[in-house]
Amino acid sequence: MSKSSVPDVYAKVIKDVCEASRVDFEEGGVDLNALEMLKQGWQKRLSAEHIATFPWDPKPEPASKPEPTPVSSSAKPVHTLPSNGATNTPPSSTSTPGPHVKQETQQYATQPPLQANHAGKRYSPTQPVGGAERAASLLQQQYGEQAAAQVAQLQQQNQSVVAPAAFAGSQRQQTPYELQLQQQQQRQQQLEYQRRIQQEYQQRQQQPHQPHIKQEFKEEAKEEFKHEDSTYGYPQSYNVNTIKNSQVDGPADAREEYEAEIAHRRTLVAQHRPASDRLIRDQVLASQQTLEAGGLMMPLGSHRSSRSKRTVAQRQAASSSLSRAQGDAPGDEEEDEDAINSDLDDPDELDGANEGDDDVTNVMLCTYDKVQRVKNKWKCTLKDGVLKVDGAEFVFHKGQGEFEW
Amino acid sequence: MTAQTTQYYELYRGSTIGDSLIDTIDELINEERIEPQLAMKILAHFDKTISEVLAEKVKARLTFKGHLETYRFCDDVWTFLVKDVKFKTENTSEFHAEKVKIVSCNSKRPGEL
Numbered sequence: 101m102s103k104s105s106v107p108d109v110y111a112k113v114i115k116d117v118c119e120a121s122r123v124d125f126e127e128g129g130v131d132l133n134a135l136e137m138l139k140q141g142w143q144k145r146l147s148a149e150h151i152a153t154f155p156w157d158p159k160p161e162p163a164s165k166p167e168p169t170p171v172s173s174s175a176k177p178v179h180t181l182p183s184n185g186a187t188n189t190p191p192s193s194t195s196t197p198g199p200h201v202k203q204e205t206q207q208y209a210t211q212p213p214l215q216a217n218h219a220g221k222r223y224s225p226t227q228p229v230g231g232a233e234r235a236a237s238l239l240q241q242q243y244g245e246q247a248a249a250q251v252a253q254l255q256q257q258n259q260s261v262v263a264p265a266a267f268a269g270s271q272r273q274q275t276p277y278e279l280q281l282q283q284q285q286q287r288q289q290q291l292e293y294q295r296r297i298q299q300e301y302q303q304r305q306q307q308p309h310q311p312h313i314k315q316e317f318k319e320e321a322k323e324e325f326k327h328e329d330s331t332y333g334y335p336q337s338y339n340v341n342t343i344k345n346s347q348v349d350g351p352a353d354a355r356e357e358y359e360a361e362i363a364h365r366r367t368l369v370a371q372h373r374p375a376s377d378r379l380i381r382d383q384v385l386a387s388q389q390t391l392e393a394g395g396l397m398m399p400l401g402s403h404r405s406s407r408s409k410r411t412v413a414q415r416q417a418a419s420s421s422l423s424r425a426q427g428d429a430p431g432d433e434e435e436d437e438d439a440i441n442s443d444l445d446d447p448d449e450l451d452g453a454n455e456g457d458d459d460v461t462n463v464m465l466c467t468y469d470k471v472q473r474v475k476n477k478w479k480c481t482l483k484d485g486v487l488k489v490d491g492a493e494f495v496f497h498k499g500q501g502e503f504e505w
Numbered sequence: 506m507t508a509q510t511t512q513y514y515e516l517y518r519g520s521t522i523g524d525s526l527i528d529t530i531d532e533l534i535n536e537e538r539i540e541p542q543l544a545m546k547i548l549a550h551f552d553k554t555i556s557e558v559l560a561e562k563v564k565a566r567l568t569f570k571g572h573l574e575t576y577r578f579c580d581d582v583w584t585f586l587v588k589d590v591k592f593k594t595e596n597t598s599e600f601h602a603e604k605v606k607i608v609s610c611n612s613k614r615p616g617e618l
Binding site: 105108109110112113114116117120121124125128130131134137138141142145146149151373376377378379380381384387388390391462463464465466467468469471478480482483484485486487488489490492493494495496497498499500501502503504505 | 514515516517518519520521522523524525526527528529530531532533534535538539540541542543544545546547548550551553554555556558559560562563564565566567568569570571572573574576578580582583585587590592594600602603604605606607608609610611612
């Protein structure tokens with residue numbers, strides 16, 4: 101027996117089965133892409149078993165180290181965007197980021213001294229620096245006089261917020277690295293906010309009669325004003341907590357309904373998937389049970405329950421025109437009382453044997469020419485077999501077995 | 506096995522290649538790419554193909570010895586549970602298995618000579 105022939109044999113089987121099935125696919129009006137998917141999936145699953153190297157397996161590439169992550173490699177230039185602010189190294193001058201990051205770094209260069217002046221004040225990465233002022237300026241640009249009241253409110257709240265913050269933050273001192281991290285987070289928030297503002301502005305121009313957008317924006321602006329803001333004079337940061345995650349271009353209800361529908365469909369799929377999965381496999385297993393005159397090797401205690409299940413599976417198999425092996429049909433659908441069990445069987449032995457069957461993955465499937473016995477010496481002449489032993493597969497044309505019972 | 510059409514043993518569906526095919530078919534049915542009736546036809550083709558390929562394309566011989574723990578013969582099917590098995594082949598070296606289950610159908614099908 102040559103193990104190297106297994107990949108060739110399997111490849112030929114796959115090829116012939118697909119060719120033979122092509123006619124059935126065409127007669128059934130099924131797209132031939134499905135046949136191709138069948139072939140690819142079949143090959144993929146066989147390759148995943150790692151029993152041999154198949155012709156369709158890609159050639160092993162030379163061992164290449166996985167790309168190191170940007171965080172782990174300090175020698176690599178850091179190209180991460182501000183969105184990954186935590187991974188950027190503190191000394192921005194030593195890294196080579198894109199021009200966008202660089203500009204912002206320069207722009208924010210004045211911040212450390214500002215923050216040093218306000219070191220006594222509480223500073224939180226999630227809080228804006230001058231965000232209220234930024235919001236106020238934007239409101240003024242877009243809504244003019246209409247926002248005047250809100251702008252005034254914003255300024256008043258800023259003043260009232262700063263006072264308690266001054267007491268709370270006196271104990272905290274930040275390192276330059278932390279400050280820079282916060283700056284980068286603020287830049288990210290600012291970019292997001294700017295993007296959204298632009299979108300809203302464009303939509304507002306296109307559809308001037310959408311009061312709900314305007315209202316939502318106003319509500320968001322109001323929410324901004326309620327949060328604590330620092331008075332560092334930093335105009336380009338924004339508190340991300342105040343930004344709603346939902347889209348502004350439409351009512352939020354539609355998205356909630358959509359998400360609810362998606363969740364509902366997913367639960368339905370999850371409920372029914374186990375049942376529909378392995379449908380054919382169960383039928384085939386049922387036929388295998390009949391092939392092996394199944395049920396006789398099972399412990400007596402579990403025989404009836406398994407037999408009834410098998411009967412159901414067999415009926416299902418019959419209804420789906422699954423052919424059965426070796427004339428076992430008449431007896432299997434009878435009542436359990438007619439089962440040809442042997443009371444002499446030792447349940448303990450059967451249990452041990454069956455448990456071994458469940459664990460054993462070494463199986464030989466073949467046909468027999470002759471099985472002889474002389475006293476306790478058995479001799480078998482086998483043909484056309486497939487053997488799986490310890491994860492390895494073998495095929496043989498002729499086999500000779502000798503056992504002692 | 507019916508006498509109307511030549512059918513082949515479904516024995517090999519329990520092999521690795523058969524198992525893989527069934528899993529793939531299951532997936533396609535679940536995705537509603539193919540119908541179960543078509544799946545049955547594919548499996549029938551598989552039964553025929555693998556029987557023919559093993560009979561015609563494979564030439565290897567195998568011998569093995571072990572301790573027979575259980576034997577069964579029912580519906581023309583032999584099932585052996587063999588322990589401490591030593592396999593020998595023509596080309597490869599010996600290899601050993603703690604336990605092997607052998608399922609064997611009659612090579613002479615009913616109605617054949």
